Amino acid sequence: MSSTDPKAENVKRTAISAAMDWGKNPLPPTLLATLVTALHARPFQPLPMLFPPVLLFSTYLNLSSYPVDSAGVTAAWSGLYLLLASRRKVAGASFGRRLGSTFGARGFTRGAAMALAGVNVMGCGITYAFGKRETGKDADGKVV
Structure with missing residues (x-):
C-alpha cells in the first residue's frame, strides 16, 4: 500500500463531476x-456558419478564466445547432440515396456534430447550472 491517503484512492467520479469537467x-x-x-x-450555408465564430468565442472565454460563462454560451449555441441540424431532411431522395447520405463521410460528420452538440448541451448545461463563479476579492473583502 502506498503512503498516500487510502480514502483519496477510493474516490469515484460521479456523473456530475464528469459533466462539470466536460463543461x-x-x-x-x-x-x-x-x-x-x-x-x-x-457549399456555403450562411445560417449554420453563424455558429463557429460564437463557439470559438466561447473557447476564448474559457481560456480567459471564465469557464462557467463559457459553458453557458456553449450549451446554448450547441442546443441551437442541434435543433437546426435535426430539422434537415433529404427531400425527394430514393431509399438508396438516403442510405448513402446517412452512411457516407458527410453523414458520419453530421452525426458526430449532432452527438457532440448533444453532449455539449448536457455537460456545459450542468456546468453552467451548478458551477461557481470565482470572484476576486482583495484583503478588505471588496470585489475587484
Whole structure:
C-alpha cells in the first residue's frame, strides 16, 4: 500500500463531476466549430456558419478564466445547432440515396456534430447550472 491517503484512492467520479469537467474544457466548442465548418462551408450555408465564430468565442472565454460563462454560451449555441441540424431532411431522395447520405463521410460528420452538440448541451448545461463563479476579492473583502 502506498503512503498516500487510502480514502483519496477510493474516490469515484460521479456523473456530475464528469459533466462539470466536460463543461470546463475548452476543446468541445472548438471541435464542434470545426465539424460545423466542415459541413456547411462548402457549399456555403450562411445560417449554420453563424455558429463557429460564437463557439470559438466561447473557447476564448474559457481560456480567459471564465469557464462557467463559457459553458453557458456553449450549451446554448450547441442546443441551437442541434435543433437546426435535426430539422434537415433529404427531400425527394430514393431509399438508396438516403442510405448513402446517412452512411457516407458527410453523414458520419453530421452525426458526430449532432452527438457532440448533444453532449455539449448536457455537460456545459450542468456546468453552467451548478458551477461557481470565482470572484476576486482583495484583503478588505471588496470585489475587484
